[in-house]
Amino acid sequence: xxxxxxxxxxxxxxxxxxxxxxxxxxxxxxxxxxxxxxxxxxxxxxxxxxxxxxxxxxxxxxxxxxxxxxxxxxxxxxxxxxxxxxxxxxxxxxxxxxxxxxxxxxxxxxxxxxxxxxxxxxxxxxxxxxxxxxxxxxxxxxxxxxxxxxxxxxxxxxxxxxxxxxxxxxxxx
Numbered sequence: 001x002x003x004x005x006x007x008x009x010x011x012x013x014x015x016x017x018x019x020x021x022x023x024x025x026x027x028x029x030x031x032x033x034x035x036x037x038x039x040x041x042x043x044x045x046x047x048x049x050x051x052x053x054x055x056x057x058x059x060x061x062x063x064x065x066x067x068x069x070x071x072x073x074x075x076x077x078x079x080x081x082x083x084x085x086x087x088x089x090x091x092x093x094x095x096x097x098x099x100x101x102x103x104x105x106x107x108x109x110x111x112x113x114x115x116x117x118x119x120x121x122x123x124x125x126x127x128x129x130x131x132x133x134x135x136x137x138x139x140x141x142x143x144x145x146x147x148x149x150x151x152x153x154x155x156x157x158x159x160x161x162x163x164x165x166x167x168x169x170x171x172x173x
Contacts, residue, residue, distance in 0.1 A: 004027075004139055004140070005139060005140050006131065006138070006139055007026065007130070007137075007138040007139065007140060008131070009072075009073070009074045011074075012074040012090060012091065012092050012093075012130070013072060013074070013092070013094060014073070014092065014093070015049075015092070015093065015099075016048065016049050016050075016092040016093060016099035016100065016101060017047055017167065019047075019073070019090070019092045019101055020047035020092075020101045020167065021145075021147055021149070021169040023042050023090070023101060023103075024043065024044075024045060024145045024147050024170075024171045025041060025042065025145040025171060026041070026139065027039050027040065027139040027140070028040045028041075028042055028103070028106060028119075028136070028138055029136070029137050029139055030119050030120075030135065030136050031134060031135045031136075032120060032135075033120075039139075040106035040107055040109075040118075040119075041106065041107040041171075042103060042105070042106055043105040043107055043108075043109075043110070043170065043171045044105030044168070044169065044170045044171070045101050045102065045103060045168070045169050046102040046152050046167060046168040046169070047099070047101055047102075047152075047168075047169075048089075048099060048100050048101070048102065048167075049099050050093075050097060050098050050099045051098060053162060053165075054158040054159060054162045055152060055155040055157075055158035055162045055163075055165075056069075056098065056099070056100075057069065057100075058099075066098065068091060068126060068127045069091055069098035069099065069100050070095065070097075070098045071091060072091075072093075072094060072095050073090075073091050073092040073093050073094070073099075074090070074129065074130050074131055075090070075091040075127055075128065075130065076088065076089070076090065076091075076125050076126065076128040076129075076130065076133075077089040077090070077100050077127075078116070078121055078122075078123065078125045078126050080123070082113075084113075085113030085116050086116035086117075086121035086122060086123075086125070087102060087112045087113070087116055088102070088112065088115060088116055088119065088121055088125075089101060089102050089103065090103070090130065090138075103115055104153075104168065105170070106118070106119075119136070145171055146171070146172040147170060147171050148169070148170055149167070149168065149169055150166060150168045150169075150170065151163060151164050151166055151168065152165060152167050152168045153168060
């Protein structure tokens with residue numbers, strides 16, 4: 001995949017633990033309501049792997065909130081936390097295999113809440129198709145990326161071994 005070329009569906013229709021680190025260095029493109037187009041390099045991701053992963057929203061099954069996670073990879077999953085921050089996730093895998101990658105950071109911005117704020121996300125992005133959307137998509141980027149894996153953040157409720165899973169990925173400087 002070349003720089004500037006929209007990422008194809010097959011990229012997302014793989015295991016979340018392959019997709020999450022592969023997103024590092026890719027370009028997240030956002031066309032705002034004003035018509036302005038901005039590009040951001042993805043710098044940090046976090047994987048949530050289906051019904052068995054007690055930290056994953058889909059762990060307790062299908063709900064109106066998690067329905068999109070049970071669809072084929074390449075869709076946007078957004079949800080609101082603290083009543084103010086929209087979290088951006090990309091669905092991965094095949095139908096009925098709920099998994100998603102949380103975008104924890106984009107160049108020079110760390111934290112999924114800050115990322116959602118910069119991207120001006122809202123509920124209307126829920127279920128957006130990254131392959132056809134005119135307002136959010138991904139383009140190829142740096143193919144050779146060096147990254148470090150860490151335990152996920154803010155999931156104490158899930159217990160072990162889920163707290164210690166090294167499923168958060170950050171680009172090395």
